[in-house]
Amino acid sequence: MEARLHGALTRSLDALLSVALAPGCASCRRVLEYPTGGPVCPACWSSIVQVVPPLCGRCGDPLPSWRILTGMERHCIRCRRVPPAFDCARAAGDYDGSLREIIHAFKYDGRRSLARPLARMMQDAGGALLDDADVVVPVPLHPWRRLRRGFNQADALAAWLDVPVVRGLWRGKATLPQAGLRPAQRRRNVRSAFRLSPLVRPTSLLDTCVVLVDDVRTTGATLDACARVLKDAGVREVRALTVARATPPR
Numbered sequence: 001m002e003a004r005l006h007g008a009l010t011r012s013l014d015a016l017l018s019v020a021l022a023p024g025c026a027s028c029r030r031v032l033e034y035p036t037g038g039p040v041c042p043a044c045w046s047s048i049v050q051v052v053p054p055l056c057g058r059c060g061d062p063l064p065s066w067r068i069l070t071g072m073e074r075h076c077i078r079c080r081r082v083p084p085a086f087d088c089a090r091a092a093g094d095y096d097g098s099l100r101e102i103i104h105a106f107k108y109d110g111r112r113s114l115a116r117p118l119a120r121m122m123q124d125a126g127g128a129l130l131d132d133a134d135v136v137v138p139v140p141l142h143p144w145r146r147l148r149r150g151f152n153q154a155d156a157l158a159a160w161l162d163v164p165v166v167r168g169l170w171r172g173k174a175t176l177p178q179a180g181l182r183p184a185q186r187r188r189n190v191r192s193a194f195r196l197s198p199l200v201r202p203t204s205l206l207d208t209c210v211v212l213v214d215d216v217r218t219t220g221a222t223l224d225a226c227a228r229v230l231k232d233a234g235v236r237e238v239r240a241l242t243v244a245r246a247t248p249p250r
């Protein structure tokens, strides 16, 4: 009875809101039919392109076929050429189309309520990474950028992953935005940017399994730099989980 009443009230509220305020979907801008269901319409959620196997055993990028699945060949060409400092990585979807719009709305338009459904996508894609992990560590923003944005998107995502969060890293040096830089420039740009947070006991991460969390992975240079710091601090295994993966510039 109570559930029916709640359902009826929600439907009335949806009808009222969609007529009175006509809020648009944060991704496709079409008027939301069910505004109480969140700022993104169901069609946009379901059009997200998921990352599907076969995947590189290291960085989680799709491999061209199941045919090559022995030894080192389970790794993509980039990982074979320059193995990253993290042990494995996963992303929920491609940084394209609606997922790109949703992440933009989350990061730049202050739609922080999107953290929860995005984190759920990360749990679905990266359950195996999270299951036996000791802690999740969000990739930090430079303090100035965090101040401007009002929050750290990686922090907001990490909070919904049901694994203890440790803000174990510190971003010391303001770096250029990674977008638009070539892979080698990206690595140089971030190499010295991260260090262990002064608020974390240096021995607290010894022999732990850590999942690094961020919104988007492009070349993996940021995650690689973070993983190096964690490994130097004695972390046994570093895994990387992001909402999306973008195709790196050539």
Ligand SMILES: [Zn+2]
Binding pocket: 025, 026, 027, 028, 029, 030, 040, 041, 042, 043, 044
């Ligand atoms: Zn939409």
Ligand SMILES: [Zn+2]
Binding pocket: 056, 057, 058, 059, 060, 061, 075, 076, 077, 078, 079, 080
């Ligand atoms: Zn790879």
